Amino acid sequence: MKAVLLVFLGGGLGSAARYLVSRTLNSAPPGFPYGTFVVNIIGSLIIGVILGFALKHHSPSSNTALFIATGLCGGFTTFSAFAYENVMFLKSGDYQTFMLYAFGSVILGLAAVFAGIWMTKFF
Numbered sequence: 001m002k003a004v005l006l007v008f009l010g011g012g013l014g015s016a017a018r019y020l021v022s023r024t025l026n027s028a029p030p031g032f033p034y035g036t037f038v039v040n041i042i043g044s045l046i047i048g049v050i051l052g053f054a055l056k057h058h059s060p061s062s063n064t065a066l067f068i069a070t071g072l073c074g075g076f077t078t079f080s081a082f083a084y085e086n087v088m089f090l091k092s093g094d095y096q097t098f099m100l101y102a103f104g105s106v107i108l109g110l111a112a113v114f115a116g117i118w119m120t121k122f123f
Contacts (some may be wrong), residue, residue: 010071043077044109048116
């Protein structure tokens, strides 16, 4: 039951943070979902840092991992919004934005995970 509570609390904080970031960034010029893009890249970086610490220190406590990685990052990042926004770009015929967003998100997301792991070498 403790694990469920940790994920629940982390997920709530992550979701609230995603809402605030998305609300702020999506008021930028229309045409690109900056909010979803930024939260997914930041979430990837955080997961990389958690994985890096886990590899370096032979795993953070399971409570920390549940709260941050599963809860906070799970609530903060959003694959469903990413998928929906890409479908809307395809339906509207905006293939250039679709390519930029889809491939940019995947490439930068992977790079952010690697960067997060790399950053933990200095801690």
